[in-house]
Amino acid sequence: MTNFLDKVNQLNGEIKHPVVNKQVVEVNQIINQLDQQQILTSAPAKLGLLPDEVEEILEQVGQEQAAKIKVLNQLLNSMRQYLSIRYGIWSLPNLTTARLIKEQLHVNSALEIMAGNAYWSRALDTAQIGTIATDSLEWAKTSATGSQPAVNVVDLDAVQAIKRFVQVDLIICSWAPNFTKTDLLAVAAWKKYNPKSRLLFIGEKNGATNSPAFWQTIKLHHSAQLRRINQSFRSYDFINEQIFEIEHEI
Structure with missing residues (x-):
């Protein structure tokens, strides 16, 4: 192409x-x-x-x-x-959505896990949410786009990142792979190390992103705030991409 x-x-x-x-x-x-x-x-x-x-x-x-x-x-x-x-972009962020995340969810700091080239981190930073981008960077070794991150990316897998950066208000993950259970490991680490923060996944329910086990077992939090955010994040193709919040259990 x-x-x-x-x-x-x-x-x-x-x-x-x-x-x-x-x-x-x-x-x-x-x-x-x-x-x-x-x-x-x-x-x-x-x-x-x-x-x-x-x-x-x-x-x-x-x-x-x-x-x-x-x-x-x-x-x-x-x-x-x-x-x-x-x-190296699977999800296309925009500033309107990033600003709504800050306003509607009342967050000032964020951690992006499985960030890839970290365009969501760039968007959140621009919306004045101090963001740390992290990724295991395994994919970058074989991808021509691996040397083109939008911001600096810390070499940490999702669990390591959540364990290290426990001070953030928000953890966000865009397009988690649908062929591993890294998404479930991330949820477990969030519950253990930083359950007071909000956890967002961006992707397609029962579709292109996240493991089948994730969609079968995870409880999603539905709110008026998240609906407002998603109204600004319409998908530009046939993939029904949305932002999902994981239910708090505390």
């Missing part, structure tokens, strides 16, 4: 339709900000064309453009995959 953006822009120039162009402009803006390691101000608009949108566009630009629109739509729906390959 190395020529992702070139191909998207080329097809947009050939199709010449305002609905398509609006989405391509959004893609360019996202990539331009990430190239500068900047955090988006707000969540991006939905990317990808629905079947009825495709039909409507084809009525206006001609059926001969069908193949190009199909390819472009596939690229738009692959945006998250491109961001993971190019920037």
Whole structure:
């Protein structure tokens, strides 16, 4: 997907339709900000064309453009995959959400575990939540993006990090892998070492993130505050990405 953006822009120039162009402009803006390691101000608009949108566009630009629109739509729906390959980002933070986390949850300090390239840490820092980014960094040894963190990342696995940084108000984890039980180990460490803090996981319930055992056993805390936060964090693709808070037991 190395020529992702070139191909998207080329097809947009050939199709010449305002609905398509609006989405391509959004893609360019996202990539331009990430190239500068900047955090988006707000969540991006939905990317990808629905079947009825495709039909409507084809009525206006001609059926001969069908193949190009199909390819472009596939690229738009692959945006998250491109961001993971190019920037090591699976979840796209925004400042509106980060500021709402501070305001609604009343937190001033945070620990990001399994941080990857730590764009959520950059967002929380920008929202004036003092944040420590941590990761075991095993993935970075084989990834071309492993040397491009948005902030300094401390080399600690999730349990070690929670045990060491017990003073934080918030622990946050974005896109925990769905093939290990590291997420459950992190919850257990939170309960043991810093249960007074809030614990947030960002991902897709029973889907792309976290272990099946996590979703089967963890109790989620539902609140008006979290609903307000999630209203600012709409997903830009077919993955139903949300922010989840783990229920306190104290």
